Amino acid sequence: MPERPSDPDAATAADALAAGPAGALRERASKTRRKQESHDLQSLGEALLELPDDHLATLGLGESLVDAIRTGRRVKSHEARRRQMQLIGKLMRSADVELARAAVLERQLGRARDSLALHQAERWRAELIAGDEATTRFAAAHLRADVQRLRTLVRNARKDAAIAPEQRNGRAYRELFQFIREHEGDE
Secondary structure: OOOOOOOHHHHHHHHHHHEOOOOOEOOOOOHHHHHHHHHHHHHHHHHHOOOOHHHHHOOOOOHHHHHHHHHHHHOOOHHHHHHHHHHHHHHHHOOOOHHHHHHHHHHHHHHHHHHHHHHHHHHHHHHHHHOOHHHHHHHHHOOOOOHHHHHHHHHHHHHHHHOOHHHOOOHHHHHHHHHHHHOHHHO
């Protein structure tokens, strides 16, 4: 690496050479930052392995990158998979990956939404079995729900809960849960 001249005029000249077209100094990303970006692209590539082929084709990735992703799905050996993922990360450096990031994010958000919906349905089921006031709240929140059917399902689930655990059928729990899931969008 060349030494920086001790002469202030020479230092200014060296800075002017490094200056970009706007006159500002060009900032080069640190090695740590470049490695982090490389690891991020590799992680994105791993997430792309889960997308179906028809969805991959719509992301505008290069053919070589799509082929590398398809190959990565077939590779089973740990070391070979690691090398394949490095290749995918390298190919992604030159590709426009914004659509791919959006697709992976949407897939992750979809899973989170599904999980949240399941947890809310489980919470409703527990509240409905626990007390009658929950039935009124559910009916008020879900206007299209058949209240009579809901009450029947809650009554059956409570009867099932009163039975010894080894003799429970579980059918009433499942039917109540299914009813709740069917009416989630009615809010």
